[in-house]
Amino acid sequence: MRRRVDKRKKEPKPQGMEGIWAEIRRLNIFTPREIHRNTDIPRKTITDYVKRLLAGGYIEKHASFEETGRYVLVRDAGIHPPRIRPNGQPVTRDKGVENMWRSMRMLREFTPRDIMVHSTTDTVSVTEATVKSYCSMLLKAGYLRVIQKAVPGKRQPIYRFVRNTGPLPPQIQRVKQVYDPNIREVTYYPGAAR
Numbered sequence: 001m002r003r004r005v006d007k008r009k010k011e012p013k014p015q016g017m018e019g020i021w022a023e024i025r026r027l028n029i030f031t032p033r034e035i036h037r038n039t040d041i042p043r044k045t046i047t048d049y050v051k052r053l054l055a056g057g058y059i060e061k062h063a064s065f066e067e068t069g070r071y072v073l074v075r076d077a078g079i080h081p082p083r084i085r086p087n088g089q090p091v092t093r094d095k096g097v098e099n100m101w102r103s104m105r106m107l108r109e110f111t112p113r114d115i116m117v118h119s120t121t122d123t124v125s126v127t128e129a130t131v132k133s134y135c136s137m138l139l140k141a142g143y144l145r146v147i148q149k150a151v152p153g154k155r156q157p158i159y160r161f162v163r164n165t166g167p168l169p170p171q172i173q174r175v176k177q178v179y180d181p182n183i184r185e186v187t188y189y190p191g192a193a194r
Contacts, residue, residue, distance in 0.1 A: 015041060018168065018181060020049050021081030029062055029072045048086075055088030079167050094169075095124040100134055101169030104161045109147065111156040135159060138170065141178040141188035 023035045032046045050071065053059045058077065062070035080098065083091040099119035107114060112131040119126040138144045139159070148158040166182030173179055177189040 015039070016045070017049055017081040017083070020046055022079075024053070024059070024071075024073055025076060029070055031069045031071070033069075052084045052086055052088065053082065055086065056082060056084040056090070057088065058082055058084075096126040096130060097134065097169045097171070099124055100126060100131060102167075104138075104144075104159075105164055105167075108161050109158060110161075111158055113156055134172065137172050137176075137178055137188065141170065141180075143170065143187075 019039045019041050020035055023038055024030055027034065032043065032050055035041065035046050036043050050059065054061075054071070058073065058075045059071045060074050062068065062072045064070055083094060085091055096119060099121065100115050103115050103118035104110065107118065110118075112128055112135055115131045115135070116126050116128045119131070135144060135157075139146065143161065143163040143165075144159040145162050146157050147160045148155075150157040165180050168181040170178050170180045170182075170187065175190070178187045179185070180187045
């Protein structure tokens with residue numbers, strides 16, 4: 001039996017950089033107005049991000065720009081939106097979290113030291129303390145399971161990756177809750193029963 005249209009759960013429209021970037025990739029040639037109409041993201045947010053993408057060389061003004069205000073995607077960086085400063089330079093602050101999440105999804109079973117080694121690059125440094133903290137929150141949120149407990153001073157815990165919700169890393173927010181941008185939900189908050 002089909003549900004009435006007004007009773008169906010509406011999908012939330014994408015938000016923030018993720019929403020803008022997804023729409024740019026979908027359209028390829030676009031105006032900020034089209035992105036606003038398709039996403040409901042505030043125009044200022046869109047215009048600011050478009051300026052950054054232009055400065056970073058991800059988009060260019062289309063040949064018809066003077067008449068239409070259109071831009072064209074010239075450098076597709078994949079599903080993850082480029083995080084760039086107003087001058088076009090990359091922001092590396094969240095790269096460590098992206099690298100940790102990607103490493104967890106690939107390795108499936110790991111120690112914090114494994115993730116540290118696989119997540120550190122020439123431009124991004126990930127410490128063991130950062131990995132332990134991130135793993136602790138993901139464990140609370142149900143993304144990881146301990147398959148071998150730690151023995152202090154002798155052996156690190158071994159985790160198994162058990163909940164893959166998508167390519168975007170869950171975010172640890174200031175209020176110590178876990179927000180998953182893949183499913184657009186808070187998956188753990190302080191005091192939550194697990």
